[in-house]
Each structure stands twice: as C-alpha cells, then as structure tokens.
Amino acid sequence: MNRRSLLPVAAVVLCLAPIRAFGQKPPDWTAKSPAATPRAADGHPDLTGIWGTSGGATYTDSDDPRSTLLPARDGTLINFERDNTLIRRADPNKPIYRPEFWERVQKGDQNGNSEDPSFGCMPAGVPRMGPPAKVVQTPREMVFLYVSPPAQGWGDQYRVIPTDGRQHTPLKELDGTWKGESIGHWEGDTLVVDTIGFNDTSWLDIGGYFHGENMHVVERLRRDGDMLTWQATVEDPDVLIKPWVMNPRVIKLNPNPQATLAESLPCVERDLSHLVNKEHH
Amino acid sequence: MLRRLLVCGALAFTIAVDVPRATAQDAQAAIKAAQYALGMIRGPRRIAAVATLEYWGEGSVDGMKANYHASLSYIVPAMRVDILRENPNGREIHVVSGAFAWDESVPGAGFMKNTTATPVPKALKARLLELWTTPFGALKAAERAGANAKAGKEGGATIIRFPFSGGLAGISATVVLNAKNEVERVATQGDPELSSETSYSEYKDLGEIKSDVPFPTRITRRQGGRTALDLTITKTDPNNPYVVFPVPENIEKSASR
Numbered sequence: 001m002n003r004r005s006l007l008p009v010a011a012v013v014l015c016l017a018p019i020r021a022f023g024q025k026p027p028d029w030t031a032k033s034p035a036a037t038p039r040a041a042d043g044h045p046d047l048t049g050i051w052g053t054s055g056g057a058t059y060t061d062s063d064d065p066r067s068t069l070l071p072a073r074d075g076t077l078i079n080f081e082r083d084n085t086l087i088r089r090a091d092p093n094k095p096i097y098r099p100e101f102w103e104r105v106q107k108g109d110q111n112g113n114s115e116d117p118s119f120g121c122m123p124a125g126v127p128r129m130g131p132p133a134k135v136v137q138t139p140r141e142m143v144f145l146y147v148s149p150p151a152q153g154w155g156d157q158y159r160v161i162p163t164d165g166r167q168h169t170p171l172k173e174l175d176g177t178w179k180g181e182s183i184g185h186w187e188g189d190t191l192v193v194d195t196i197g198f199n200d201t202s203w204l205d206i207g208g209y210f211h212g213e214n215m216h217v218v219e220r221l222r223r224d225g226d227m228l229t230w231q232a233t234v235e236d237p238d239v240l241i242k243p244w245v246m247n248p249r250v251i252k253l254n255p256n257p258q259a260t261l262a263e264s265l266p267c268v269e270r271d272l273s274h275l276v277n278k279e280h281h
Numbered sequence: 282m283l284r285r286l287l288v289c290g291a292l293a294f295t296i297a298v299d300v301p302r303a304t305a306q307d308a309q310a311a312i313k314a315a316q317y318a319l320g321m322i323r324g325p326r327r328i329a330a331v332a333t334l335e336y337w338g339e340g341s342v343d344g345m346k347a348n349y350h351a352s353l354s355y356i357v358p359a360m361r362v363d364i365l366r367e368n369p370n371g372r373e374i375h376v377v378s379g380a381f382a383w384d385e386s387v388p389g390a391g392f393m394k395n396t397t398a399t400p401v402p403k404a405l406k407a408r409l410l411e412l413w414t415t416p417f418g419a420l421k422a423a424e425r426a427g428a429n430a431k432a433g434k435e436g437g438a439t440i441i442r443f444p445f446s447g448g449l450a451g452i453s454a455t456v457v458l459n460a461k462n463e464v465e466r467v468a469t470q471g472d473p474e475l476s477s478e479t480s481y482s483e484y485k486d487l488g489e490i491k492s493d494v495p496f497p498t499r500i501t502r503r504q505g506g507r508t509a510l511d512l513t514i515t516k517t518d519p520n521n522p523y524v525v526f527p528v529p530e531n532i533e534k535s536a537s538r
Contacts, residue, residue, distance in 0.1 A: 089521030090332040092356040099389020
C-alpha cells in the first residue's frame with residue numbers, strides 16, 4: 001500500500017478518534033488574576049502571604065507546570081540532564097560582560113559543577129535567590145523569607161528590608177555580604193528594593209555569571225490579585241557593559257490559610273568527588 | 282454521527298484525489314525531522330534549544346592554510362569568525378550582529394582600550410548568510426520561511442527549498458538532507474556574488490561537555506568557482522556557550538551616518 005492510498009484511511013481514523021484528545025486547550029498561565037489586590041492600612045498593596053506552594057517553587061510563567069516532572073526524549077536520566085542543561089542555557093537574556101571577562105564566564109560555566117557556589121552549599125545571594133517564598137509586611141519594614149528550591153542547597157534565608165525612608169550606609173562602610181544591604185520604597189503600587197554592599201562570591205545565575213563587589217541590584221515586586229511579579233536589574237559597571245534586566249518571575253499566592261514554609265534540608269556537598277566529567281546537573 | 286461520517290468521507294476523498302508531491306507541509310515535516318536529528322528540539326516541551334554555538338577547525342580559508350574559530354548566536358542573530366591565516370594576512374576577526382558588520386582587532390574590540398573595531402557594512406549580507414547556512418541556521422531559516430519552504434525527493438535525498446527574508450530577501454537556499462536527516466549540503470542562489478555551496482559531513486558531538494548536538498567535522502564551501510573554505514573541525518561547544526556580540530558605539534554611529 002503506497003502513501004497516497006493510506007492517507008484516506010488515516011483521515012477517517014483520525015476523524016473518528018475521540019474529539020476530546022484534539023480539543024483540549026492548555027491552561028492560560030499568563031492570564032491576569034481576577035482576584036482583588038488587598039491593601040495595607042497605609043494604602044500600599046499588601047504583599048503578605050506565602051507565594052508558591054512550598055517556597056516560591058511554583059512559577060506560573062511556564063505553559064506546562066508539570067514540565068520539570070516529565071522525562072526528556074526517551075526518559076533516561078542522561079537525556080533529561082542534557083536536555084535541561086541545554087535548554088536552561090538557551091535563554092537569550094544574558095548579562096553582557098566586558099570582553100576581558102568573556103573567557104572567565106565561559107570557564108566558570110564549563111567548570112560549573114565545581115565553581116558554582118550554590119553547588120557547594122553556599123547561599124544563592126541577591127538576586128539569584130529570586131522572589132521570596134513568604135512576605136511579612138509592616139508599615140516600616142518588609143520581611144522576606146526564603147526556602148531552598150528543589151535540588152538546590154542554600155538553605156533557609158531571610159531578609160529584613162526597611163521601608164522607613166532611610167538612606168543606604170555609605171558603600172565603603174559596608175562589609176560585603178551575600179545579600180547586601182537592602183532598602184525598600186514604594187513607587188506607586190510597586191515595591192522597589194535597592195541593594196548594595198555585596199561580596200563577590202555569589203553568582204547571578206548558572207552559566208558562570210559572576211559579579212563584582214560594587215554590584216547594585218534593584219528588585220521590583222508588584223502584586224496583582226493573587227499573583228506576584230518579581231524582576232531584578234543588575235548594575236555592575238566593573239564587569240558588565242550595561243545593566244542586566246533579569247527575566248520576570250510570576251508566582252501565585254498560596255491560598256491555603258494553614259500553609260507553612262517547609263524547612264530546607266541541610267546542605268552537605270557529597271557529589272563533587274564522584275563526578276567523572278563536566279556534564280552539568 | 283451520520284454528519285460526522287459524511288464530513289470524514291468527504292475529507293478522505295479530497296485527500297485521495299489531490300496530494301501534491303512537494304508541499305509546505307512536507308517541508309515542515311522534513312525540517313522537523315532534521316532538527317530532531319541534530320538535537321535542536323529538546324525537553325518535554327520540545328523547545329528549540331540550540332541558541333549559541335562555538336566551533337574550532339583547521340584547514341584552508343580562501344586557499345590559505347588557516348585556523349578557524351567561529352562563535353555564533355541564532356537569536357541575536359550574530360556570528361564572530363576568528364581566522365588566523367599563515368602569512369601574509371595574519372589574523373582577521375569578522376563580526377556580524379543584527380544590522381551591523383565590522384572587523385575586530387581582538388574579540389570584543391571597541392570595548393577595551395587600544396583595540397579597534399572597523400565598520401564593514403558591505404560584508405553584512407555575506408556574514409549573515411554564513412550564519413544562516415550553517416546546518417542549524419539553514420533549518421531555522423527554512424522553518425521561518427513557513428509555507429514558502431517546499432520539500433521534495435531527488436535521487437532518494439530529501440531536498441528543502443526556501444527563500445530568505447529580511448536583510449537577505451532575494452536570496453534562496455536549497456538544503457539537502459542525508460539518510461540520517463542531517464544537513465549534507467546548503468546551496469544559495471539569487472545573488473551571483475553570494476551564491477555558494479557548502480557541504481557538511483561526518484557529524485559528531487565533539488563537545489567537552491556532551492550535549493547530543495552533533496556537528497559536522499568536515500566543512501567545505503565552493504564559491505565563485507573556487508574552494509573558499511575547507512575545514513576539519515577539531516572541537517565544538519554546542520552546549521549553548523556564553524558568546525555575546527555587543528555593538529561598539531563607533532559601529533552604530535557609522536551605520537547611522
């Protein structure tokens with residue numbers, strides 16, 4: 001039977017197949033929240049709540065929330081690893097480093113298993129730690145709580161961010177830290193968190209994206225009903241040609257009033273001595 | 282149910298009496314098969330995953346013995362080709378990024394002291410074409426051509442023909458796939474100065490970090506009746522390496538003048 005004679009048969013078979021299999025629409029994860037945005041007594045949006053089901057892990061900017069649970073290609077572990085490391089590095093939004101650092105970034109990425117500080121149980125730091133898992137809002141400060149996302153090991157973290165109108169401590173008086181000194185203020189309905197005073201140990205993301213001690217990070221958080229959008233801009237003219245605007249992340253409010261943050265497991269690095277190549281994980 | 286059967290019967294009859302030999306639908310299927318063969322579509326969401334690439338080779342460029350290093354981004358789109366020829370020409374670094382083409386004294390020239398970036402606007406088309414006639418580039422460009430891409434069989438090989446668009450409008454390409462659906466040959470037509478035929482063979486994953494993205498280890502290009510490129514690829518990094526192509530200020534300004 002040649003191809004031409006098979007086609008009518010196939011058309012009938014397909015046409016009589018259950019319509020539902022062809023008619024399912026994927027969920028629209030980018031739809032605006034229909035819920036109202038609650039406000040604090042001072043009139044600002046109230047960001048209080050647990051965001052994501054277990055600590056910011058449920059991002060809604062994916063068209064398939066189950067994607068991390070699905071096998072890649074034939075379902076083997078190697079394929080899964082290779083597919084996902086390739087896909088993560090395909091993001092077109094990259095920080096543009098000064099040319100003298102291009103090789104350092106490449107080497108850092110190639111040797112990421114040993115050089116990425118987060119794989120060695122170090123804190124992710126700002127901005128890599130991303131949006132908070134829980135926000136406690138008061139009129140004079142914001143408390144951000146973080147738990148480790150799955151497969152990461154930097155442990156529970158917190159930030160206390162004044163919103164009382166104070167200024168930054170002069171940079172030269174700050175000891176560089178992973179999270180720096182953060183100060184917040186409101187621009188309309190957007191909370192702007194301005195952070196300086198970093199060490200140069202953390203990375204901005206996978207890919208060898210290091211930074212310097214003079215990095216300045218501006219995070220913007222905006223609540224729209226039961227959705228929280230977080231985006232960070234990294235300014236680091238010592239190493240970057242221009243500021244890097246990171247991809248926004250959108251997380252949903254956990255609607256369970258009984259929800260709590262799960263404690264992160266302690267991180268102990270046990271894998272590195274067993275790795276036999278530079279394949280990313 | 283009766284109405285459904287009638288519709289299905291009519292559809293089957295229509296297909297049975299009229300199946301074009303080379304269709305846009307065939308082309309998209311052929312492109313997809315080749316993209317899978319080259320490891321370009323990955324993950325559960327079947328994402329186009331090859332965005333940046335680097336490869337190193339040795340052989341001859343324009344008939345002269347040379348080392349060749351290319352880094353490219355299909356997203357910008359951009360390409361940097363670093364050629365180290367034996368005397369008399371020495372090192373040449375050719376860059377294209379979006380609407381700009383320039384030469385660099387060192388990679389990243391124009392952003393470091395004592396380096397020079399020289400505009401070469403006349404080379405824009407040729408450099409963009411070099412990017413879009415790489416195996417992955419040709420498939421991406423063919424996919425972008427949509428219904429204008431046509432596929433067929435010639436001598437047992439799958440052939441995809443498509444026109445470029447944008448800055449390369451007026452130029453078309455013919456892509457030949459081998460039995461493994463790998464890109465075996467890309468020929469361009471439409472501009473006599475830019476017409477070329479590039480052959481790709483012996484695909485392997487030569488990356489230090491394996492990514493299941495095979496790349497041809499033999500590349501030859503015929504252009505203007507001579508061999509413009511004859512390379513043996515010695516190393517590749519198809520794991521979406523960090524390659525960037527910022528446009529120096531003097532290059533942007535020269536283009537706006």
